[in-house]
Amino acid sequence: MKKSNTVFVLLLFVGVSCQSLSEKEVDFTDKPLKEISLNEAELYDKILGQMVGSAIGDAMGAPTEMWSRVAIKLEYGDVKGLDSMVREPSPEGTWKYNLPAGGTTDDTRWKALTYSYLTKTKSQELVAKDFMQVLVDQYLQDLGNFKKIDSFDPEPFEENTRKVAWLQEWAKVAKPYTEGDFLAYHDALSRFYGGEMVCAGLLYAPAIGVFYPENPERAYQEMYKISLFDIGYARDISGLAAAMTAVGMKKGASPQDLLAVLRNIDPNGFFKSRLVGRTSYRILQLALNINQEAKKLPLEEQRQKAFEMLDGHLQDMPFHAGEIHLQVITAMLFSDFDFTNTMTFLVNYGRDNDTTAAVAGGILGAYYGFEKLPIDMREKVMKVGKEELEIDMEKLSMDMAKKVISFY
Numbered sequence: 001m002k003k004s005n006t007v008f009v010l011l012l013f014v015g016v017s018c019q020s021l022s023e024k025e026v027d028f029t030d031k032p033l034k035e036i037s038l039n040e041a042e043l044y045d046k047i048l049g050q051m052v053g054s055a056i057g058d059a060m061g062a063p064t065e066m067w068s069r070v071a072i073k074l075e076y077g078d079v080k081g082l083d084s085m086v087r088e089p090s091p092e093g094t095w096k097y098n099l100p101a102g103g104t105t106d107d108t109r110w111k112a113l114t115y116s117y118l119t120k121t122k123s124q125e126l127v128a129k130d131f132m133q134v135l136v137d138q139y140l141q142d143l144g145n146f147k148k149i150d151s152f153d154p155e156p157f158e159e160n161t162r163k164v165a166w167l168q169e170w171a172k173v174a175k176p177y178t179e180g181d182f183l184a185y186h187d188a189l190s191r192f193y194g195g196e197m198v199c200a201g202l203l204y205a206p207a208i209g210v211f212y213p214e215n216p217e218r219a220y221q222e223m224y225k226i227s228l229f230d231i232g233y234a235r236d237i238s239g240l241a242a243a244m245t246a247v248g249m250k251k252g253a254s255p256q257d258l259l260a261v262l263r264n265i266d267p268n269g270f271f272k273s274r275l276v277g278r279t280s281y282r283i284l285q286l287a288l289n290i291n292q293e294a295k296k297l298p299l300e301e302q303r304q305k306a307f308e309m310l311d312g313h314l315q316d317m318p319f320h321a322g323e324i325h326l327q328v329i330t331a332m333l334f335s336d337f338d339f340t341n342t343m344t345f346l347v348n349y350g351r352d353n354d355t356t357a358a359v360a361g362g363i364l365g366a367y368y369g370f371e372k373l374p375i376d377m378r379e380k381v382m383k384v385g386k387e388e389l390e391i392d393m394e395k396l397s398m399d400m401a402k403k404v405i406s407f408y
Helices: 009-015 040-066 069-076 106-118 129-146 157-176 182-190 206-211 217-226 234-248 257-262 279-294 301-310 322-334 339-349 353-368 375-388 393-405
Strands: none
Touching: 009 206, 009 257, 040 106, 040 206, 040 217, 040 339, 040 353, 040 375, 069 339, 106 129, 106 206, 106 353, 129 157, 129 234, 129 257, 129 339, 157 182, 157 217, 157 234, 182 322, 206 217, 206 234, 206 279, 206 353, 217 234, 234 257, 234 279, 234 322, 257 322, 322 353, 339 353, 375 393
16 A cells, blocks of 8 residues: 555554554545545544544543542542543443453443444435344344353353343333334333433434534434434434534534534424423523633632532433533533543533543544544553453444445
């Protein structure tokens, strides 16, 4: 390969894990893509940025997921990077005991599962039933693996129980949908995680966004179509996260472009809701107000003020879609859309901090691209993901890039 065609020079910075890739596997050129401003190399950089950026946020928050600010400060001080995880594994959390710095939770597993789904689709027109079938199939595969265990030792059972339990709530909703039993689907949806307005779609929305680079309205519509676990305005919020990711992939995109999505993209007419209007827009206004009030104070007091104002809008469940959305937008505004500062804001705030940081990291990772992510952190999450968690972020991103390129 000639040097002029080696667009992925960025791979030289990510250490030994990248050196194992064959030259053929990274053979993307600077060939322009029709209808969008990116060329092939830039597209890959944005896609890998989304995957790794989200994983960085997930890994930064994973050691202190659901902790209070007091507990975080007592044990970790002011979190500014990755740290090892001294925590018990769980279905939605880490799957292994005491992962090294860079380990991730279900937030990254969802991106990986969604990338795998997208690379197998036949067109950019997503089919909700197909997406639901992927989840059912994965659940059945994990269940089948559990049944095959033949061991006196309890550890293999415990490990596989976590894998089965990860998707058990989702499978109960997805299965009747794939069978066309929509009454049973709605009944199961009403009991999904106790009927709470959880941030289900936000777990995979940024991954959908990169499938529609520079096309936020299409990203919103397709995400909305498969936000089949979201209740109420959570579905709108998931669509907006996908749209922000998509518009952030545009060459020369600005923070104003990201914010404009929250005002201008509304293909399903949430603004028209009688008496109520659009809840996600009120959340944007609240985030803008928190940022404005916090910035009136001396620099050393600003973050604490923002935290205290966010405390006034907590929901019963930390993983409520509205709460997640408010914290993500507030952090981006407060940090002037800087990647690292946004991550540290969210992780140190606490609550469901691995998810908030993963959502923001996915959006900003696509916005900045892989090359501009913190080198040390991107290396660690990729290495731990591949060696400990069977998540090859480079391979997933390459497959996704090839799939998107095939549509242009």
